[in-house]
Amino acid sequence: MNNAAIDALPLLPFFLPASGGQRYCLLHLPPPGRGARGGIVYVHPFAEELNKSRHVAAAQARAFAAVGYSVLQIDLFGCGDSSGDFGEARWDIWHNDLHLACAWLAQRVDGLLTIWGLRLGALLTLDFASRAPLPLARLLLWQPELDGRRSIDRFLRLRLATSMLARDTQEAPGRARATLANGEAVEVAGYLLAPELAHAIDGVNAHALPPTLPVYWLDYQAPQQACPSLPPLARQWREHGAAVHVASFGDGPFWHSSELLACPQLLDATRALCRDWLAEEGIPR
Secondary structure (H helix, E strand, C coil), rough: CCCHHHCCEEEEEEEEEEEEEEEEEEECCCCCCCCEEEEEEECCCCCHHHHHHHHHHHHHHHHHHHHHHEEECCCCCCCCCCCHHHHCCCCCHHHHHHHHHHHHHCCCCCCCCEEEEECCCHHHHHHHHCCCCCCCEEEEEEECCEHHHHHHHHHHHHHHHHHCCCCHCCCCCHHHHHHCCCCCEEEEEEEEEEHHHHHHHCCCEHCCCCCCCCCEEEECCCCCCCCCCHHHHHHHHHCCCCCCCEEECCCCCCCCCCCCCCHHHHHHHHHHHHHHCCCCCCCCC
C-alpha cells in the first residue's frame, strides 16, 4: 500500500466516557471492506514528550492499520485533549484508562490485543501488563524507560536547568525532590507534577516486571555509536525464558527534539522487528 493510500485510511476521533470526564481517542481502522486482524492500544509518553512524538506515533498507527490492525490512541487523564489537568493525574488513573481502552477495543475486534508504549508509556505498559485482567498478545516498547525514579529525576532536571538560566531565581539541586517529599507539587516546564504521581512512578522499575508475553523492543542508536548491543535487561529477560526481540533505529530522539522528525528508520525497524505478526499473505515482509 502506497503512502497516499495509507494516509487515506479511515480515522475516527472521539471522546470515550471515563471516570472524571472523557478521554480523547483516535481510532485508526484497516482499509474499508476488511475486518481487523487484531487490536493495538498505544500508550503515549510523559508530559511534553506526548506532543513531541504524536506525529510519529500517528504515522506508525497508520502503518499498523494498513496491514489490518485497529489501533487506538488514547490521551490519558490530564494529558493532551482528555479531561483533567496534568497536576491531577495519577498512575492508578492511567492504569484504569488503559483498562478502559483495552476493554473498549477488545469488544470491537477479533483476536488478542497488543500494547505499544513509548518512553514512560512503555514502562506503564510493562506495569499494566503485569496485572492486566484482559488477555494480551504481545508488548511493543519504543525507547522504554526502565526506572521510574530516574525518569522523574530527569524530568526534574528540566526545572533545575531553567532555574540556572534565570540568574535571580536559581534553585538549589534537590529542592524539587524535597518539595515533593513534603507533599507539595512542583512545576516543571509548565507541567504541575503532583507528589502522588511522582512517588508512584518512583516505585516502578522494569527489573521488577519480568514479562510473560513476547516483547518487541526498539532503542535509539546514534550513528556514531558502535554496533548495537543487547540491553542488559533484555538479556536478563531472555535468560529467564522470555521471548524478547530487539532492534535499533537511528532517526534521532524525536520525543524531545526541537524539530519534528519523520523517523522513517524507526518505522522500517518496527516493521522488520515485528514481521512475524505483521506479515500476512500478499503483504511483503
